[in-house]
Amino acid sequence: MSDEAPEELRLADHRFFRDMDPEFLARLTEKAYARTFEAGALIVREGDPADEFLALFSGKVALEIIVPDRPRTTVQTLGPGEVLGWSWLFSPHRWRIDARAVKPTRALGLAAGPLRQLLDDRPADGYRFLHRLLPVIAQRLENTRLQLLDLHGR
Amino acid sequence: MTATPPTAIAPSGELLSVGSRHTLERSDFPRFLAALGTAGYRVVGPIVRDGAIVYGEIHQESDLPIGWTDRQEAGTYRLERRNDDALFGYAVGPQSWKKYLFPSRERLWTAHRTDGSFRVDAEPTDGPAFVFLGVRACELAAIAIQDRVFRSGGDPGYAARRARTLRVAVQCGVAGGTCFCASMGTGPAVGGDHDLALTELLGEGRHRFLVEVGSPAGASVLHSVPLRPASAPDLGAAGAVVARTSASMGRSMDLHQIRDLLVETPEHPRWASVAERCLSCANCTMACPTCFCHSTEEVPDLTGEHVERWRRWDSCFHSAFTELHGSPVRKSTPSRYRQWMTHKLATWYDQFDRSGCVGCGRCITWCPVGIDLTEEVAAIRAMPGVRTAAGGTGG
Amino acid sequence: MGANGEPPGPPGIDRPPGIVPVPFEVRSRTGETADTVTLDLAPRERRGPLSFRPGQFNMLYVYGVGEAAISISGDPAAPDRYLHTVRAAGKVSLALSEAAPGGVVGVRGPYGTGWPVRESAGRDVVLVAGGLGLPPLRPALYEILRERSKYGRVELIYGAKTPKDLVYYAEIQGWRQRSDLRFQTTVDTAGRDWYGDVGLVTARLPDVRIEPANTVAFLCGPEIMMKLTAKALVARGVPADAIWLSMERNMKCAVGLCGHCQFGPSFVCRHGPVFRYREIAPFLAVREV
Structure with a gap:
């Protein structure tokens, strides 16, 4: 993927949605809407309602942790082909992290409510959807674990 | 020593030929x-x-x-x-x-300022x-x-x-x-x-x-x-x-496929059980006639004008032996015993085309707790099912 | 003893370089990070060109302190000097990092195996470096870039703890500009002054276009990083035979004699430090080998 995203963003072109059941994908596609963020824009804010799921097509998003008395720390960046967050899926549906566009960023969004409804209504597809989301969570966990180990610092 | 050999053979090279x-x-x-x-x-x-x-x-x-x-x-x-x-x-x-x-202990070289x-x-x-x-x-x-x-x-x-x-x-x-x-x-x-x-x-x-x-x-x-x-x-x-x-040999070792047996069983429970007895004292490695591991040390004299490089016997049972970035790679006694025995009896074949063990029994006799490597090999052999993929291919 | 203090070896044996360090002068010391410097070392007495294979290392000696194994990080085509990037981690590396220009450091080597750079001509090359894993890869990159047309796509992924821990900072700006090298930098954590990527090097791999049958990968960095990267590459279809990694273990003699660096059946100093992933994967999977 390059920074020059196609004019028309298609969910089917995104790594996360690739090779999904066409019928299910069609249902998702009809709910998807385009989002763009300027460099520096705050995309989600810790504590705010997590009301959408974003699939990134271009640009770069930094996940930031805010700790009092310490500078903002970026713990991971996300780019084209990656998805932003899972807080929208689980109660209490609030973001646990800040996400900020580092570069101009284009994404497709899915509103959390209808998406959850769709996943609930179609448990088999919902299960397969979770199967794609869990590795994202696992990878973040692994990232955090290795950051804790401070491997490069040695 | 001027006496001539009695009836002896004439000390001729021919009669003292190799094999005579x-x-x-x-x-x-x-x-x-x-x-x-x-x-x-x-x-x-x-x-x-x-x-x-x-x-x-x-x-x-x-x-x-x-x-x-x-x-x-x-x-x-x-x-x-x-x-x-x-x-x-x-x-x-x-x-x-x-x-x-x-x-x-052996001096390898001396440096002079x-x-x-x-x-x-x-x-x-x-x-x-x-x-x-x-x-x-x-x-x-x-x-x-x-x-x-x-x-x-x-x-x-x-x-x-x-x-x-x-x-x-x-x-x-x-x-x-x-x-x-x-x-x-x-x-x-x-x-x-x-x-x-x-x-x-x-x-x-x-x-x-x-x-x-x-x-x-x-x-x-x-x-x-x-x-x-x-x-x-x-x-x-x-x-x-x-x-x-x-x-009248006191013990014996079954060498059948011993290299693969040990290389493929790094997680065998026997390593942990032998380590409950092993004191990590390194006696076996000191007594072993083939153990060659050593360390080097820098020995300065008081004036600083000369420095000597010495090497001395070291042992894979010592914690500092594998120290990397301040902590040992082999932290536990099971890993050290496994390294010693697997090297001696198995990976030695990879390195030097033969076993590193000659069957002299010193490591058994001089082990303060009487660990017997022939018995350890037999125990692993008796339950070889606990294998891992270590003998397999990568990926 | 030989003429220059080099002991003669037993006949018929391809003897590695001697056990005795040779004095080299510190021509310059360049600060890389808070605790890491690059030393430029030239022999005090000319003895012909210094040659090494990318990925090899020297034993560096500080008078009165001791020796440490440090990979060679300079250009193999500059045979009049050795560059070594050293992080002050132990007694010897601390002394090395404090070596002043004009001072003298002992060198013996080079030792070990190298990256199969020439052997990889015609293929795409993926270089993945973590932390101080970049210095041992830099000679390979120099060699590839010098004969750039002989290779397919060349990718370099470089991960460090924070932006402050990136070595060769000025040079990597140049690499970033090149159109014939795809260079990605990622750090574990960063502040807002960092516009690059944050995350593991493995997180950058999905962006790398890989033709499995035509790709060779060189990995150097913390063992777990190499392990995860190798697994990710294998999952992408790259054969375990085409993945190479550089191992690190305690080293004293560098000639396969002292036993310290054993890793399964291998002496890392002699059979490595660069190994084929297929050969060592079984041992990487076992704890405390």
């Missing part, structure tokens, strides 16, 4: 010892010290452990009186010849030429193993010492309680790789030695020694000595 066999009377043994000294060698061999038979300088035959034997079991070593005056009536002691060929820089002088490789008197078959095998190890690393000190050494082997008349050379294929019979080989014959009321010439260097020290051509009965008696020893 002769009889040396016990009463002439001092002349044999003297001949070694006259040839310019410093004779080292078995002596009794601190309740054990160790290797040290032999000035006269009374230095030898005359009439002593050793009783060995796992974690046990005791000297006992024999009911005869055998010179070599024991198995092996805690030391091996590596103390001469690969000294426990010069104007703004330094100069390094490698340690000279000259030194005394030793006769190793009383080398057992397993010890010849151990020397051959260390030859290969140190040759692979291009160690000039070892090569020089080894080239100067004359090895007088002695066939084992007794097997120690922890011996298993027969199953390792390293003994008890002394093979061809020696300078001289003695078989001590005590039967029929006549104490004598069968002497077999193993090399021209071995032959050259025999010229002034009274020898007779070996008689058929003497040859038969010598064969019987080795056969009896072979039959």
